[in-house]
Amino acid sequence: EIVLTQSPGTLSLSPGERATLSCGASQSVSSSYLAWYQQKPGQPPRLLIYGASSRATGIPDRFSGSGSGTDFTLTISRLEPEDFAVYYCQQYGSSPLTFGGGTKVEIK
Amino acid sequence: QVQLVQSGAEVKKPGASVKVSCKASGYTFTNYYMHWVRQAPGQGLEWMGIINPSGGSTSYAQRLQGRVTMTRDTSTSTVYMELSSLRSEDTAVYYCAREGLSGSLGYWGQGTLVTVSS
Numbered sequence A: 001e002i003v004l005t006q007s008p009g010t011l012s013l014s015p016g017e018r019a020t021l022s023c024g025a026s027q028s029v030s031s032s033y034l035a036w037y038q039q040k041p042g043q044p045p046r047l048l049i050y051g052a053s054s055r056a057t058g059i060p061d062r063f064s065g066s067g068s069g070t071d072f073t074l075t076i077s078r079l080e081p082e083d084f085a086v087y088y089c090q091q092y093g094s095s096p097l098t099f100g101g102g103t104k105v106e107i108k
Numbered sequence B: 001q002v003q004l005v006q007s008g009a010e011v012k013k014p015g016a017s018v019k020v021s022c023k024a025s026g027y028t029f030t031n032y033y034m035h036w037v038r039q040a041p042g043q044g045l046e047w048m049g050i051i052n053p054s055g056g057s058t059s060y061a062q063r064l065q066g067r068v069t070m071t072r073d074t075s076t077s078t079v080y081m082e083l084s085s086l087r088s089e090d091t092a093v094y095y096c097a098r099e100g101l102s103g104s105l106g107y108w109g110q111g112t113l114v115t116v117s118s
Helices: none
Strands: A004-007 A010-013 A019-025 A034-039 A046-050 A063-068 A071-076 A086-091 A103-107 B003-006 B010-012 B018-025 B034-039 B046-051 B058-060 B068-073 B078-083 B092-099 B105-108 B112-116
Touching (some): A019 A103
Antiparallel strands (some): A034 A086, B003 B018, B018 B078, B092 B105, B092 B112
């Protein structure tokens, strides 16, 4: 099973700042089948990025994904108030599908 | 528009079983795989398994093998997840999620809280 490790666990930033979230895989993620999700309290996760770098429908362009192999990054160029949430990476290239432990982006 | 509507919250005793439903609408039910993901209180996301609504084939997370069963009813566009021999550690919100873009989980149900308590 591919283990995904997200860092940092918590990111304390102010609105307008840039957020950089990392996701490391224990093995190479095939064909960049790596997704990022945003989750707010009491809500299901929301797909942001698929295929490591493609934005899902309706996702603002301040969200971008990059990386391949074992190292992936989600960047939020300028944090808006609604971006403070928990973010999860997920690989769906091999079974079982696995999720990272999450990064909480909180208001500083 | 795609909608996944799940059944309501459940409270079960240890050793019992629970069956959660997920009714799909807004697309051709048999064209997309459906996953189940759970989230214990304050914890991360755990993948439970997948069902092909077309043929009914399934694949489950190894740690749940023998306790989880996923089925579907094509006449009502509904998938079901049944978990047996419940223990306190199974207390969680259970989500159904439809595959979308290249296999990622593009659509999610609202979640069903299952509480296991004596």
